[in-house]
Amino acid sequence: MPQPAQATINAPSIEQLLQENQELRRRAQEAEEILQALHRGEADAILVEGVHEQVYVLGTADDSYRLMIEHLPYSAATLTPESAVIQINASFIDMLKLPAESVLGKPIGEFIAEDSVSEMQALVREGLQGNAKREIVFERGDGTTVPVYLCAKLEQEGARGSCLVISDLTEQRHYERLLETQEALRVSEERLRLADRKKDEFIATLAHELRNPLGAITYAASIIGKSEIADASVKWASEVIERQVRHMARLLNDLLDVGRISTGKMKLDMRRIDLATVLDAAIEASRPIIERYRHTFEVIPPSEPVFLTGDAERLAQVFTNLLSNSAKYTNPGGRLCLTAKKQAEEAVVSVSDVGVGIAAEKLPHVFDLFYQADEGFERTKGGLGIGLSLAKRLVEMHSGTIEAFSEGLGKGSEFKVRLPAL
Amino acid sequence: MTAKKTVPPTLQELAATKTGDPDMWELRLYVAGKTAKSQAAQENLKKLCEENLPGKYRIEVVDLLVYPQLAKGDQIIAIPTLVRKLPEPIRKVIGDLSNAERTLVGLQLRSTRS
Numbered sequence: 001m002p003q004p005a006q007a008t009i010n011a012p013s014i015e016q017l018l019q020e021n022q023e024l025r026r027r028a029q030e031a032e033e034i035l036q037a038l039h040r041g042e043a044d045a046i047l048v049e050g051v052h053e054q055v056y057v058l059g060t061a062d063d064s065y066r067l068m069i070e071h072l073p074y075s076a077a078t079l080t081p082e083s084a085v086i087q088i089n090a091s092f093i094d095m096l097k098l099p100a101e102s103v104l105g106k107p108i109g110e111f112i113a114e115d116s117v118s119e120m121q122a123l124v125r126e127g128l129q130g131n132a133k134r135e136i137v138f139e140r141g142d143g144t145t146v147p148v149y150l151c152a153k154l155e156q157e158g159a160r161g162s163c164l165v166i167s168d169l170t171e172q173r174h175y176e177r178l179l180e181t182q183e184a185l186r187v188s189e190e191r192l193r194l195a196d197r198k199k200d201e202f203i204a205t206l207a208h209e210l211r212n213p214l215g216a217i218t219y220a221a222s223i224i225g226k227s228e229i230a231d232a233s234v235k236w237a238s239e240v241i242e243r244q245v246r247h248m249a250r251l252l253n254d255l256l257d258v259g260r261i262s263t264g265k266m267k268l269d270m271r272r273i274d275l276a277t278v279l280d281a282a283i284e285a286s287r288p289i290i291e292r293y294r295h296t297f298e299v300i301p302p303s304e305p306v307f308l309t310g311d312a313e314r315l316a317q318v319f320t321n322l323l324s325n326s327a328k329y330t331n332p333g334g335r336l337c338l339t340a341k342k343q344a345e346e347a348v349v350s351v352s353d354v355g356v357g358i359a360a361e362k363l364p365h366v367f368d369l370f371y372q373a374d375e376g377f378e379r380t381k382g383g384l385g386i387g388l389s390l391a392k393r394l395v396e397m398h399s400g401t402i403e404a405f406s407e408g409l410g411k412g413s414e415f416k417v418r419l420p421a422l
Numbered sequence: 423m424t425a426k427k428t429v430p431p432t433l434q435e436l437a438a439t440k441t442g443d444p445d446m447w448e449l450r451l452y453v454a455g456k457t458a459k460s461q462a463a464q465e466n467l468k469k470l471c472e473e474n475l476p477g478k479y480r481i482e483v484v485d486l487l488v489y490p491q492l493a494k495g496d497q498i499i500a501i502p503t504l505v506r507k508l509p510e511p512i513r514k515v516i517g518d519l520s521n522a523e524r525t526l527v528g529l530q531l532r533s534t535r536s
Contacts, residue, residue, distance in 0.1 A: 033514070033516060034499050034500050037516035037517055038500055040517075042459070042500075042516055042517030042518065043459065043500035043501055043502065043503075043516055044454070044457045044458060044459040044460070044501070045454030045455075045457055045460070045486070045500075045501035045502070046499060046500055047486055047490065047493045047498055047500075047501060052490065052491075053486075053490035053491055053493055053494070055455075055486045055487050055490055055501065057454055057457050057487075
């Protein structure tokens with residue numbers, strides 16, 4: 001501070017006093033400014049002098065706490081003792097789909113669905129006694145409702161009021177419904193499985209019961225046909241009976257086989273067999289139907305003997321089914337061809353015809369049980385839609401494959417069976 | 423800490439940043455890390471200077487969380503505080519400087535300019 005030249009040693013000059021006064025005023029003003037700034041909340045940190053200077057950040061603790069409440073996956077609110085909403089978090093706003101300003105200060109009852117109002121009143125009453133939990137339905141700004149689990153707790157500190165913590169039950173309800181649906185599906189699946197098994201058993205019993213009388217009928221028919229009184233028409237009639245009974249027996253045998261496979265009761269007599277023997281049996285068995293349709297039938301046997309492990313009778317049945325199928329679905333006077341060869345380690349047997357063919361969209365279903373490619377196609381050709389399905393299952397039981405090919409309706413079809421050769 | 427690039431690491435360096443240019447406004451802003459008001463004050467100050475003192479100002483930002491000992495020289499208590507070092511006399515403005523009018527008056531920028 002500059003010393004005036006005229007200053008006495010003991011008494012400060014007027015200028016000195018004025019200067020000191022000014023300095024004191026400045027400092028008082030600065031102190032005042034700091035106080036006011038603090039008071040207005042303009043500072044959010046204070047430097048505290050201790051052993052070392054240290055910065056205290058104001059509100060930091062509160063901030064993180066507030067953030068935590070804001071970002072909880074639960075909605076939360078505090079209420080006055082009169083149940084007016086005074087604080088809410090972001091979740092609460094999201095849940096109600098209303099802007100904060102239209103929630104704050106309003107009675108909580110305004111946001112409760114009508115059916116839940118008395119429940120809510122009870123909850124708040126209980127909440128003020130300590131704490132309480134109930135399921136309540138809130139009504140949103142858009143009129144939809146949201147089921148929640150609500151905990152009300154008396155605020156212990158500060159003004160009396162209650163604090164609500166709300167968990168949205170919507171998802172839980174969805175989940176519960178999902179579980180119920182799942183359970184219902186499981187029950188219904190079980191019921192279907194049981195019904196399916198009963199059906200299989202019924203079909204097996206039916207086929208068995210229907211087949212039983214056939215022997216007697218055939219026997220009776222043959223006696224009538226051979227008796228001395230038999231004239232031409234009686235003989236013809238007995239032959240019709242015998243032929244139809246044989247056909248019926250075949251159908252019933254197929255049904256029984258399907259039943260056996262479905263219930264896992266099909267037993268194969270696996271032996272080393274010659275493919276030629278199997279094919280001869282199949283050709284022999286299908287000859288009547290091929291001849292009835294006056295088809296030309298070409299057989300191209302393998303160039304060398306092919307052996308495989310299998311049930312000769314069942315494999316013959318496979319090829320009989322394929323040949324009968326081709327014969328039936330080819331207009332009379334058509335051409336069938338059976339080719340057998342050894343290719344790599346497989347016996348490949350192909351049955352082709354120039355018949356009605358199979359539409360592309362029906363091709364994947366030809367092996368389905370009870371499936372008939374064209375339901376309108378002369379039902380009189382008979383059959384239950386079993387033959388191909390049975391063939392496929394039998395081939396698969398021999399670790400083989402079966403495929404159907406057709407260029408389309410009217411373009412004929414080909415069935416190719418591959419079996420592991422020895 | 424981001425303060426590293428804005429705050430000189432030593433008092434000596436801090437003193438060395440002073441220049442004798444009489445037209446230059448030397449401003450020092452004391453902040454405390456990244457508190458809301460500290461960050462707001464930095465942004466507001468930069469905008470204010472660009473608009474009112476283009477090319478004639480230098481701002482030092484002092485983070486007291488990192489260098490609390492630097493508060494002594496300017497007797498800082500509340501943070502953020504803006505200190506006008508030059509031109510003299512020293513002036514202080516507390517707060518986030520969001521009120522531009524009050525800040526300009528506090529810095530006596532209004533009267534010095536007119």
